[in-house]
Amino acid sequence: MRLDSFLSAARLFKSRSMAGEAIGASMVFVDNLPAKPARKVMPGSIIEIDLALYYKKIEILELPPKNMPKSRAASLYRTIEERIKD
Numbered sequence: 001m002r003l004d005s006f007l008s009a010a011r012l013f014k015s016r017s018m019a020g021e022a023i024g025a026s027m028v029f030v031d032n033l034p035a036k037p038a039r040k041v042m043p044g045s046i047i048e049i050d051l052a053l054y055y056k057k058i059e060i061l062e063l064p065p066k067n068m069p070k071s072r073a074a075s076l077y078r079t080i081e082e083r084i085k086d
Contacts, residue, residue: 001063003030003047004037009064011073012049012056027051046080057081 007019007028020037022028028035029048041047041060049056058077 001041002037003028003035003039003041006041006060006063006076007047007049009068009073010076011070012058012077022049022051047077052085054082054084 004016004019004023007013007023008016013019013022019028023035023037026034027050029050030039030041031046032048035047041063043060043062045060047058047060049058057080059080060077062076064073064076
């Protein structure tokens with residue numbers, strides 16, 4: 001699955017285009033490497049999101065099925081670290 005699609009499906013960004021913009025601005029890393037929107041991710045991948053207001057590090061637990069309800073989005077990943085920046 002594409003990184004931008006996963007970030008959108010997991011509700012870490014409001015839309016796939018917003019995820020793509022953050023990835024393009026070098027704010028998202030996969031397994032400690034700068035990412036591109038089309039980067040393939042799979043369960044076990046570690047994603048770091050380093051935005052101006054917060055930092056979040058997650059591990060993908062499963063890929064989303066088609067037509068997944070929003071309420072299930074948080075079960076797709078495990079939060080490793082999360083902090084709000086000053």
